[in-house]
Amino acid sequence: MTSSFNIKDKGTENLYAPVDYFLALPSKKIRPKLCVATAKSIDRHLKIESSVFENTLELFHNFTLMHDDIMDGADLRRGAQTVHKKYTTAQAILSGDILLIQAYQSLSKLEDSKQLSLALKWFNYTATLVCEGQQLDMDFEQKKQVLTQDYLHMITLKTGVLLGLSMVFGGMCTLAYTEDLQALFDLGTRMGLYFQVQDDYLDLYGESHKTGKTIGGDILCSKKTLLYLKALDNTSNKEDLIALYHSNSDQKVERVKDVFNTLNVQASILKDMTTKKQEIIDQIHSTTLFKDKDPLLAFFQNVSNRQG
Amino acid sequence: MTSSFNIKDKGTENLYAPVDYFLALPSKKIRPKLCVATAKSIDRHLKIESSVFENTLELFHNFTLMHDDIMDGADLRRGAQTVHKKYTTAQAILSGDILLIQAYQSLSKLEDSKQLSLALKWFNYTATLVCEGQQLDMDFEQKKQVLTQDYLHMITLKTGVLLGLSMVFGGMCTLAYTEDLQALFDLGTRMGLYFQVQDDYLDLYGESHKTGKTIGGDILCSKKTLLYLKALDNTSNKEDLIALYHSNSDQKVERVKDVFNTLNVQASILKDMTTKKQEIIDQIHSTTLFKDKDPLLAFFQNVSNRQG
Secondary structure (H helix, E strand, O other), X not given: OOOOOOOOOOOOHHHHHHHHHHHHOOOOOHHHHHHHHHHHHHOOOOOOOOHHHHHHHHHHHHHHHHHHHHHHOOOEEOOEEOHHHHOOHHHHHHHHHHHHHHXXXXXXXXXXXXXXXXXXXXXXXXXXXXXXXXXXXHHHHHOOOOOHHHHHHHHHHHHHHHHHHHHHHHHHHOOOOHHHHHHHHHHHHHHHHHHHHHHHHHHHHOOHHHHOOOOOHHHHOOOOXXXXXXXXXXXXXXXXXXXXXXXXXXXXXXXXXXXXXXOXXXXXXXXXXXXXXXXXXXXXXXXXXXXXXXXXXXXXXHHHOOOO | OOOOOOOOOOOOHHHHHHHHHHHHOOOOOHHHHHHHHHHHHHOOOOOOOOHHHHHHHHHHXXXXXXXXXXXXXXXXXXXXXXXXXXXXXXXXXXXXXXXXXXXXXHHOOOXXXXXXXXXXXXXXXHHHHHHHHHHHHHHHHHOOOOOHHHHHHHHHHHHHHHHHHHHHHHHHHOOOOHHHHHHHHHHHHHHHHHHHHHHHHHHHHOOHHHHOOOOOHHHHOOOOOHHHHHHHHHOOOHHHHHHHHOOOOOOHHHHHHHXXXXXXXXXXXXXXXXXXXXXXXXXXXXXXXXXXXXXXXXXXXXXXXXXX
């Protein structure tokens, strides 16, 4: 198609400025890094350049953040104003839409159309699950009680599967077989779940100057994280904990933390995390597809050792 | 990929109910109809089934409506409550996102991966232009004055190009050549522009029981339509018209209509429309690609003769 309409030529600053603003904020680029680490662990010589996949993953991730921040009414993201705060809600909706379209646009640059068709199916599948996860997250906000297993299901969808897709895309760079892609998706999804549990943990037990967030932010906004659900599972006094957690009392974070300490929440989560971490490392070691374990192990160790 | 996460299995009613609600509202299905009419005018025997394209067009169109209605703060759509009114803004954002993903998902069902790659490029291109058009539309809301040519550019992007894509997709059903696709895009875009001008016209000069809308709705919300811009072009008393148009005066619609009558706006727009309509019909006749003019002419006559 010719550019008879001169895209980005006139008067569309208000659409692209929020996109440029958001993409310029610091990002850990975990998904592109996982894509590349996966590819390199499978085959040192990539058959398809990874950049198309990396861009798709990062653009899609940014799309979800921009829209989630509107839905969650969040003021800050990556230490800066969220898009709907800095600009308007309408702009955040439309600029998010453009980011999603750009994610597809990046993918459509794949030269081999058979690979494109395959990548597109995985991308659509994952994108759908991510939206379902976000809806479940919003639903849980409204519920008095949430089961731990339902919470884990929700974060698997909202956060986990996009890491699964990152590994699938990494596999595609090496033209991995279809059955291997499914295994990569499952392993990446488990990593994503691990990282989200780690996020929940660091929100309370991390250090503010490393996480860049207020310590106990999740408690302040009564978010039903794994820490809270585990505390509920362990307490004999559910009603008091529910009341405290949903209150606006003075020193709420300290008071909730005291309850968590009594219930051994920190040690219990840490134990779970250590087990899950070892399982993931073991799986990397036992997967014959990974000829060189180092890139993937280095990636996982790097992200899972972070303090913020 | 296996459905290890059982899409749509549990707890996602709040995501899919708004989608189902919106898709069940009556739609004229102009875009799918144009796609099919184009294909049939080129070749009675389609090489690719049109349903994939039809669904993509309708899903994308519905995505734009759902998000535009949030941005515009609209209460009614197709005679029923808009999604963000019936449900929540968060749900309307997320359900709109799912519709956009479903539009891509429909397209990805194309079996021939070369065709998929081509269709995807056209779709991404068009989707980007549509978002740019929506941004310009919002920008114009904030401006005191808008030039007629800028308004026509805006509705070309916001409304026109999707009709262009409908014709491109129709051409693809017959495996039309690449250079023909560009010509189809341009013709469809002109049709879309015509239909939007007709919408502007019918908003004031149509009949309420046929349009299903309040007569003069655009005037009531001070929308800078082609009627208004033409009146501004023709009047020697711009300031008074601007003040009246942006007021909340009693009988505003009647008073603006009186000014329009004095300035011959109706006749002038009708004359333009007649010329444009004939140009489009002439072009259908002169395009050798269309072996049978009837399906396309019937479609265009049908839509352009509507009173609502």
